[in-house]
Amino acid sequence: MSFTKKGARARYLFVGLLLAACGGETASKPPTSANSSATGSNTSTSGNGGAGASGTTTMSSSTTGAGAGGSAPIDCSDLPLCDDFEDATLGGPPGGGLWLVVTPNCKGSGAVVVDDAQAHSGNLSVRVDGASGYCNHIFFANQDTIGSLGQRIYGRMHVYFDAAFGGGHTTFLAMKDDADGGKDLRMGGQNEVYMWNRESDDATLPVMSPAGSATSVKPSVNAWQCIEFMIDGPTGELKTWVDGVLVAGLVVDGESTPDIDSGWHSKPDWMPHVSDIKIGWEAYGGNGITMWVDDIALDSNPIGCAP
Numbered sequence: 001m002s003f004t005k006k007g008a009r010a011r012y013l014f015v016g017l018l019l020a021a022c023g024g025e026t027a028s029k030p031p032t033s034a035n036s037s038a039t040g041s042n043t044s045t046s047g048n049g050g051a052g053a054s055g056t057t058t059m060s061s062s063t064t065g066a067g068a069g070g071s072a073p074i075d076c077s078d079l080p081l082c083d084d085f086e087d088a089t090l091g092g093p094p095g096g097g098l099w100l101v102v103t104p105n106c107k108g109s110g111a112v113v114v115d116d117a118q119a120h121s122g123n124l125s126v127r128v129d130g131a132s133g134y135c136n137h138i139f140f141a142n143q144d145t146i147g148s149l150g151q152r153i154y155g156r157m158h159v160y161f162d163a164a165f166g167g168g169h170t171t172f173l174a175m176k177d178d179a180d181g182g183k184d185l186r187m188g189g190q191n192e193v194y195m196w197n198r199e200s201d202d203a204t205l206p207v208m209s210p211a212g213s214a215t216s217v218k219p220s221v222n223a224w225q226c227i228e229f230m231i232d233g234p235t236g237e238l239k240t241w242v243d244g245v246l247v248a249g250l251v252v253d254g255e256s257t258p259d260i261d262s263g264w265h266s267k268p269d270w271m272p273h274v275s276d277i278k279i280g281w282e283a284y285g286g287n288g289i290t291m292w293v294d295d296i297a298l299d300s301n302p303i304g305c306a307p
């Protein structure tokens with residue numbers, strides 16, 4: 001397997017501190033066409049989702065689907081990857097031909113297991129126990145699908161954290177970017193909010209200045225939250241929705257915005273092409289956590305929060 005992640009990085013970046021703060025208080029915007037309707041309807045909360053739902057194969061088809069841009073509802077089973085983990089083995093690793101548990105470079109106390117303590121859909125989800133310290137990381141990875149989706153990629157997952165994010169840098173989503181030296185494009189937390197990090201140069205989105213951090217949002221604690229992202233390779237655009245709401249601080253577009261994507265634009269020719277998706281926990285100087293992940297989907301079109 002070609003995980004080429006380098007060693008731990010305990011340092012924090014504050015490159016944006018040199019930038020003047022302006023216009024940085026836009027916390028969020030209305031949902032875009034990427035997942036307009038239906039996103040708010042996904043209100044099944046912690047712990048249970050109705051026992052008899054779904055479970056055809058690993059491809060869930062249990063719901064009425066999301067209204068992606070007002071088009072026809074999405075049938076999860078039609079997506080290139082969609083896993084509700086209802087057919088996974090309780091107590092075992094996520095697998096089903098889709099997932100491989102990986103610990104790049106070194107292995108410590110991190111653990112990944114199919115669990116029934118929390119579930120967004122049905123009864124099962126994947127529990128990740130990640131401790132502080134780089135080598136205590138662990139991920140479950142799909143290496144087949146995301147690289148074949150084309151130039152624009154949408155990913156959606158429901159996450160449940162048992163604690164708030166701390167100040168240190170953590171990662172819960174990493175994707176190998178073949179167009180960036182094989183380094184990972186990573187989503188995680190820092191300064192207590194969601195953020196993206198580009199492993200190749202440690203750029204962050206938003207900039208981790210106080211003004212920049214204020215443009216992102218804190219994760220919910222002990223509640224399910226829907227995260228959807230869009231990566232457009234040719235334009236180098238990145239967008240992120242939390243519970244269906246576009247987060248201003250988690251957007252890279254064609255214009256460098258102070259405190260938001262100004263650090264990201266230090267690589268103006270960034271044109272990502274990711275080839276795997278790894279979900280789990282990695283804490284460089286940050287805290288450990290227990291998280292649950294459910295209803296992971298990938299597509300070349302908007303997915304939305306349902307199911």
Ligand SMILES: [Ca+2]
Nearest residue numbers: 084121122124
């Ligand atoms: Ca489930």
Ligand SMILES: [Ca+2]
Nearest residue numbers: 253255256257
């Ligand atoms: Ca911008």
